[in-house]
Amino acid sequence: MDYGSILRIGILLAAGFYGIAALKRILTRALQRLYSDSVRIPILVRVVTYLAAFIIGASILQELGINITALLGAAGILGVAIGFAAQASVSNIISGIFILIEHPFSLDDEIQIDEFTGKVVDINLFSIGLLTPDHRTIRIPHEKLLKNIIINKTNRAKRRYEISVSVAYDEDLERVRTVFVNAMRNESYCLMSPEPLIWVDSINGDMAQLTVAVWVDSSKLMEAKQRLFGALYAACKKENIKLHQPSTLSVNVTQK
Numbered sequence: 001m002d003y004g005s006i007l008r009i010g011i012l013l014a015a016g017f018y019g020i021a022a023l024k025r026i027l028t029r030a031l032q033r034l035y036s037d038s039v040r041i042p043i044l045v046r047v048v049t050y051l052a053a054f055i056i057g058a059s060i061l062q063e064l065g066i067n068i069t070a071l072l073g074a075a076g077i078l079g080v081a082i083g084f085a086a087q088a089s090v091s092n093i094i095s096g097i098f099i100l101i102e103h104p105f106s107l108d109d110e111i112q113i114d115e116f117t118g119k120v121v122d123i124n125l126f127s128i129g130l131l132t133p134d135h136r137t138i139r140i141p142h143e144k145l146l147k148n149i150i151i152n153k154t155n156r157a158k159r160r161y162e163i164s165v166s167v168a169y170d171e172d173l174e175r176v177r178t179v180f181v182n183a184m185r186n187e188s189y190c191l192m193s194p195e196p197l198i199w200v201d202s203i204n205g206d207m208a209q210l211t212v213a214v215w216v217d218s219s220k221l222m223e224a225k226q227r228l229f230g231a232l233y234a235a236c237k238k239e240n241i242k243l244h245q246p247s248t249l250s251v252n253v254t255q256k
Helices: 003-034 040-063 068-074 076-102 142-147 173-185 218-238
Strands: 110-113 116-123 127-131 137-141 150-152 158-168 197-204 207-217 243-253
Touching: 003 040, 040 076, 076 142, 116 137, 127 142, 137 142, 158 173, 158 218, 173 197, 173 207, 173 218, 207 218
Parallel strands: none
Antiparallel strands: 110 116, 110 150, 116 127, 127 137, 158 207, 158 243, 197 207
């Protein structure tokens, strides 16, 4: 090894030590202007620094006279096996980068992916962790996230609850509507902008199907659900409105 190679290796080592540290600082500051998420920034910085470290390491090996291509080729079957084993990990990392850049959710957001619904409690390089309402933790790989529809239930300030209520067919529907509107207006969890809406979906046989649509604060979803059902039930009892069958609940999301 000549002095030129030693000098180049020294420069590469210095670039690896000081250059990568500087790159991390510059990249962190740049990403902080784009994202406020304290989780995504370190992950993106880590990906870039790992890539830079790999390039510098490969360059040093070349200066030492080690042919990287031949080295990888000599690994033979082992290299193929490792390649297959690493394929899923690489796919998850690449998918994770796209997810991190797109930013469809943040920590503590409630999201739904296929049949899974829960709060995002962890975001790492390969997957996310969801905490379900019954306190199970589910790990979902980034590759699955990229291939499926993600429903974010808490990234808007308001959400709309639609409560389906079936009343007896002989009830005065205008009176029922007035009772329900007043019950919602007197409930603190129900927002007045937009106003609560009640409409008749259908009249079928011995029942009339109504929908009560109210807007609630996204940060108080569970409390609002219990209170709104309770308010409607109490109003029905007080005004002697006959319910045909138990109510069901569906949820829509609106922009702030």
